[in-house]
Amino acid sequence: MSGRQITLTRLIAAPVPKVWRCWTDPALLPQWFGPEGFTCRTHDIDLREGGQWLFDMTGPDGKVWPNRHRYTRMEAPHRLEFLLDAGLDAEAANEVVMTLTAEGDATRIRYEMTFPSLAARAMAVGFGAVELGHQTLAKLAAMAQGD
DSSP states (O other): OTTOEEEEEEEESSOHHHHHHHHHOTTTHHHHOSSTTOEEEEEEEOOSTTOEEEEEEEOTTSOEEEEEEEEEEEETTTEEEEEEESSOTTSOOEEEEEEEEEETTEEEEEEEEEOSSHHHHHHHHHTTHHHHHHHHHHHHHHHHHHO
């Protein structure tokens, strides 16, 4: 796995249960997920281990990216694992591990994405995945703090 990961962290001024709810409530997740200016249109959402979230992410320019999260592990309220792809079964998926750790009254989120290859990671970094990921975590923080 060496070199195939992107890891993002952020301290969110909200308790772990509130941040967890933002990830696991089907009414909340589509509201904040994605970078600034992006929206999610859900086709199917089943936020449990063995379930999936099938959605289109639309950018500010109107471009649409199909997405699928297949939930492989949920340990409430601290760990969530899923496979991320465009919904094409032949496509190699990114593996995502999200953990939440209490730091006083706040929550430290760690979001680690492992790409199927070094080339896939390089392509993601090249289109701005790190900055876009930080924008997504900022939207999560705003949702958790205002929820």
